[in-house]
Amino acid sequence: MSIDDQTAPAPEESGRRLPEMSRRRLVGYLVAAPTLTVAVRLGLDGVAAPPAEAVVPTLPGAADLFDLSDLLKLAAQPTSNLIALQVTSDGLIHFALPRAEVGQGITTSTSMLIAEEIDAPMSHVRVTLAPARPELLYNQLTGGSNTTFSTYGPIRTAAAIARQRLVKAAAQKWGVPASTLTTRDGYVIRADGARLSYGSLATAAAATTSSATEVHLKSPDQFKVIGTPRNRVDARLSVTGQKTFAMDLKIPGALPTMVCRPPTVNGKVVAVNNAAEVRAMSGVTHVEVIRTGVAVRARTFGQCISAIRALDVTWGPGTIGTKSDADILAEVKRAELPMVVPAVPLLAKTIDTSFTFWFAGNSALETNCAVADVRADSAQIWGSFKSPITAQQRVAELLGMAAGKVKVNVTQGGGSFGRKLFYDAALEAAEASRKMGAPVRLMWHRIDDVRQGRVHPMSTSRVRATVLGTNVLTYEQRHTSVKTDFTHGLGEVITGHSAELPVGDLGWSETVFALSQMTHYNYGVTTQVLNEVDGGFNTGSMRNIYSPNVAVARELTTDQIAKLMKKDPLAFRKEFARDKRSIAVLDRVAAVGGWGRTMPAGTAQGVAIHNEYHGVTACLVEIDCTTPTVTRKVRDAYTGPRVTKVVFAVDVGQVVNPKGLEAQMLGGIMDGIALTLTSSVHLKNGTFLEGSWDNYAYTRQWNVPPVVKVIIMPSTSHEPGGAGELGVAATAAAVAAAYGRAVGKLPTEFPVNHGQPLFFEPKPTVPPVPQSPTNGLTFY
Amino acid sequence: MPQHTFKVNGKSVTVDAPDDVRLLWILRDILGITGPKYGCGINVCKACTSHINGRAFNPCSVPVGQVGPDDEITTIEGLPATVGKELHPMQEAWLAHDVAQCGYCQPGQIMAAVDLVKKVRKEGRQITNADLDQLRNICRCGTYTRIREAIRDGASKM
Numbered sequence: 004m005s006i007d008d009q010t011a012p013a014p015e016e017s018g019r020r021l022p023e024m025s026r027r028r029l030v031g032y033l034v035a036a037p038t039l040t041v042a043v044r045l046g047l048d049g050v051a052a053p054p055a056e057a058v059v060p061t062l063p064g065a066a067d068l069f070d071l072s073d074l075l076k077l078a079a080q081p082t083s084n085l086i087a088l089q090v091t092s093d094g095l096i097h098f099a100l101p102r103a104e105v106g107q108g109i110t111t112s113t114s115m116l117i118a119e120e121i122d123a124p125m126s127h128v129r130v131t132l133a134p135a136r137p138e139l140l141y142n143q144l145t146g147g148s149n150t151t152f153s154t155y156g157p158i159r160t161a162a163a164i165a166r167q168r169l170v171k172a173a174a175q176k177w178g179v180p181a182s183t184l185t186t187r188d189g190y191v192i193r194a195d196g197a198r199l200s201y202g203s204l205a206t207a208a209a210a211t212t213s214s215a216t217e218v219h220l221k222s223p224d225q226f227k228v229i230g231t232p233r234n235r236v237d238a239r240l241s242v243t244g245q246k247t248f249a250m251d252l253k254i255p256g257a258l259p260t261m262v263c264r265p266p267t268v269n270g271k272v273v274a275v276n277n278a279a280e281v282r283a284m285s286g287v288t289h290v291e292v293i294r295t296g297v298a299v300r301a302r303t304f305g306q307c308i309s310a311i312r313a314l315d316v317t318w319g320p321g322t323i324g325t326k327s328d329a330d331i332l333a334e335v336k337r338a339e340l341p342m343v344v345p346a347v348p349l350l351a352k353t354i355d356t357s358f359t360f361w362f363a364g365n366s367a368l369e370t371n372c373a374v375a376d377v378r379a380d381s382a383q384i385w386g387s388f389k390s391p392i393t394a395q396q397r398v399a400e401l402l403g404m405a406a407g408k409v410k411v412n413v414t415q416g417g418g419s420f421g422r423k424l425f426y427d428a429a430l431e432a433a434e435a436s437r438k439m440g441a442p443v444r445l446m447w448h449r450i451d452d453v454r455q456g457r458v459h460p461m462s463t464s465r466v467r468a469t470v471l472g473t474n475v476l477t478y479e480q481r482h483t484s485v486k487t488d489f490t491h492g493l494g495e496v497i498t499g500h501s502a503e504l505p506v507g508d509l510g511w512s513e514t515v516f517a518l519s520q521m522t523h524y525n526y527g528v529t530t531q532v533l534n535e536v537d538g539g540f541n542t543g544s545m546r547n548i549y550s551p552n553v554a555v556a557r558e559l560t561t562d563q564i565a566k567l568m569k570k571d572p573l574a575f576r577k578e579f580a581r582d583k584r585s586i587a588v589l590d591r592v593a594a595v596g597g598w599g600r601t602m603p604a605g606t607a608q609g610v611a612i613h614n615e616y617h618g619v620t621a622c623l624v625e626i627d628c629t630t631p632t633v634t635r636k637v638r639d640a641y642t643g644p645r646v647t648k649v650v651f652a653v654d655v656g657q658v659v660n661p662k663g664l665e666a667q668m669l670g671g672i673m674d675g676i677a678l679t680l681t682s683s684v685h686l687k688n689g690t691f692l693e694g695s696w697d698n699y700a701y702t703r704q705w706n707v708p709p710v711v712k713v714i715i716m717p718s719t720s721h722e723p724g725g726a727g728e729l730g731v732a733a734t735a736a737a738v739a740a741a742y743g744r745a746v747g748k749l750p751t752e753f754p755v756n757h758g759q760p761l762f763f764e765p766k767p768t769v770p771p772v773p774q775s776p777t778n779g780l781t782f783y
Numbered sequence: 784m785p786q787h788t789f790k791v792n793g794k795s796v797t798v799d800a801p802d803d804v805r806l807l808w809i810l811r812d813i814l815g816i817t818g819p820k821y822g823c824g825i826n827v828c829k830a831c832t833s834h835i836n837g838r839a840f841n842p843c844s845v846p847v848g849q850v851g852p853d854d855e856i857t858t859i860e861g862l863p864a865t866v867g868k869e870l871h872p873m874q875e876a877w878l879a880h881d882v883a884q885c886g887y888c889q890p891g892q893i894m895a896a897v898d899l900v901k902k903v904r905k906e907g908r909q910i911t912n913a914d915l916d917q918l919r920n921i922c923r924c925g926t927y928t929r930i931r932e933a934i935r936d937g938a939s940k941m
């Protein structure tokens with residue numbers, strides 16, 4: 004991997020005026036408190052619509068002017084209450100971030116923003132995760148890669164005001180003008196070198212009355228921390244096993260609890276036939292029916308598993324009956340909207356493509372889980388929640404309590420990828436704790452997470468393009484999908500701001516689609532439309548919602564158009580790309596990846612672009628589809644084609660932490676490879692067949708490309724874009740393109756192995772969880 | 784209820800539990816040792832990887848009745864003490880390469896890495912790409928490339 008530190012400006016940089024937010028005077032508030040406390044509103048800065056500078060035949064789509072991250076930033080503005088930064092007498096700087104850390108590195112980047120503006124070492128900054136704060140309304144949602152984008156200005160403002168205040172306090176103490184003082188490493192420094200630590204000034208700098216105050220932020224050329232590679236602030240906790248996840252919390256009395264789940268998706272309990280017998284089993288304390296199954300509480304999770312396996316439950320049908328993959332595909336196909344190609348000259352050629360994307364699982368490694376302690380008139384919940392306010396409201400509704408009686412504590416999360424926007428385990432834990440009259444530490448078994456957890460919806464993408472000579476006259480994409488569930492809070496954001504959005508009166512999913520799908524190429528009249536069918540599934544996003552699928556269809560079709568025009572895929576993209584930054588990233592991956600080199604039979608290169616969240620990406624991939632590689636054996640595994648090289652270039656505007664950005668791209672690359680080649684769930688007779696990581700083939704070490712290079716382009720804007728999901732789409736598309744060229748056939752369903760015979764024996768659905776093996780001393 | 788005595792991270796412990804409760808739950812739910820993580824409970828994900836008598840194993844798949852007073856279990860918490868340092872060289876390598884994202888898989892990854900290095904040492908050879916390809920530990924955050932780099936680095940300092 005490498006970070007591109009070449010400083011040659013990107014081609015379009017010279018002639019363009021960039022929004023200079025950094026020079027604006029920004030307002031924050033001094034809060035009356037014992038030690039220095041500063042507050043700001045999240046989303047302080049106006050939404051700067053990116054300048055639509057290019058004069059092009061394709062009119063910009065909604066997402067080109069105002070995308071999903073703008074929506075989430077807008078949501079962070081008028082409704083938001085204050086977030087506070089406090090300096091204490093020990094010199095530490097405290098900040099409770101109203102977001103969830105699930106591995107994406109926002110506690111690290113937030114520490115960097117604070118260290119930068121306050122002039123203190125990062126080791127003096129303590130960023131914690133705020134519990135649900137209902138007064139923040141829409142502004143506590145971690146999704147759409149919005150965190151850095153929404154908090155970049157406000158958090159720096161708070162830190163800069165704190166610094167200003169510390170300088171003033173030192174000036175008063177010394178009786179010198181503030182203008183003669185400087186700050187560094189957590190000290191205010193006098194011209195003669197005398198120093199006062201921030202800790203020693205924390206009380207004197209505190210305000211006695213609250214008031215608004217103004218401050219200038221540093222300009223990017225003054226940055227010492229922002230833009231420099233930093234390690235994660237929680238790295239040591241992670242490698243020593245001390246990082247505390249929800250199931251590691253020691254909440255008094257919160258015993259292990261698991262749920263016996265139905266044999267089909269969302270099936271219902273009709274009767275429990277041996278509850279008393281199971282209650283009498285070793286270690287078991289409670290057996291209670293909850294809305295999703297039969298909850299069992301025991302001294303250990305091992306005893307919960309044994310109890311679940313012993314339960315005799317009569318089950319009723321679920322929400323999808325006994326349908327299989329083919330039934331759902333037929334429903335999706337019936338809902339496909341027609342193309343409406345405008346009249347084109349008779350000589351124009353038409354290219355039609357159609358792709359299927361099967362269901363995929365979005366499980367993190369940490370399964371769904373939550374701790375709940377429900378008392379008669381109040382409740383406490385612990386877990387990793389990206390939408391804690393909605394979680395709090397739903398738990399309160401379930402318990403029939405006022406929201407204020409439910410405290411939702413946000414813990415560190417073991418991955419999310421969309422899963423932790425939901426709070427399914429919190430609802431179950433609350434219900435179980437109330438019915439049992441005891442605190443519970445509720446965890447889903449892995450097989451529950453795969454079979455009853457949320458899936459990324461099945462979809463199809465159809466494209467029709469018309470080509471005349473060397474021009475593309477029209478490009479229409481019809482994306483049709485099983486409904487994505489947006490009831491985790493993002494839906495409310497959309498409703499609350501619908502009047503301000505450039506997409507008119509659309510439903511939630513359609514709004515997200517319109518706001519996230521940018522126009523990538525000058526393809527004449529361009530339309531991209533989403534239609535959904537409600538399938539009764541538990542769905543959610545999965546490190547992005549539509550983009551990876553839409554991008555695969557677009558980029559594969561783009562290769563077809565290039566082929567028709569007899570143009571090289573890379574040259575074609577450079578000629579037709581709408582955003583000049585796309586040309587720059589394409590040039591970099593082509594140069595570093597050696598585009599066009601001769602490849603042996605059965606191997607090939609592919610290239611793709613994707614723009615989203617104010618970021619621009621390109622990916623070059625090499626793949627090996629030769630028989631010895633595809634048939635290589637690893638115990639209990641699907642191996643398949645091997646991606647041998649990935650070169651990925653990203654331009655995300657102002658980079659806060661290049662190391663964090665690189666890590667996010669690397670994770671996205673692994674996801675993109677899995678989506679295209681290996682990872683899906685198979686629906687059969689109302690149940691998903693996969694039940695473990697040896698069934699659901701997410702990228703494993705035997706699939707990892709031996710060569711991976713991430714290139715971070717020099718910033719082309721002073722505002723940071725989102726990065727959490729940005730790596731997936733271009734990779735998925737480039738892998739698909741390379742695969743198609745290596746095997747000599749356009750792939751039309753993803754992952755490409757979905758239709759092959761299963762490589763595993765599906766586990767039974769009754770009992771719903773497998774017993775743990777007993778041969779662990781000899782089998783590793 | 785049966786009593787079980789064995790060593791964990793250098794200390795002898797005794798627990799009351801049925802023979803068939805798997806060690807992972809004894810460690811996590813009864814002894815409060817939460818470094819080994821749950822990811823599957825069926826010896827697949829490798830998030831719980833720890834060491835028994837110096838070699839890697841998965842406590843989710845070992846009934847407590849199978850271990851005795853002479854068995855020495857090491858979890859991520861006890862790894863530094865095996866080299867008498869504050870951090871094991873493999874943990875240092877993990878920090879140097881800033882491997883972790885969410886961190887959930889990483890205790891298991893590090894314990895598996897240490898075991899792999901020891902194994903190839905015993906075979907009198909260096910770690911190859913093929914060895915790294917065989918590692919089964921899932922990382923759903925996709926940190927695999929950094930894991931490979933850190934293992935080679937950590938091996939050179941072990």
Ligand code: FES
Pocket residue numbers: 820821822823824825826827828829830831832841842843844
């Ligand atoms: S929990 Fe032990 S291998 Fe997955």
Ligand code: FES
Pocket residue numbers: 106368417418883884885886887888889921922923924925926
């Ligand atoms: S770091 Fe999150 S699962 Fe590996």
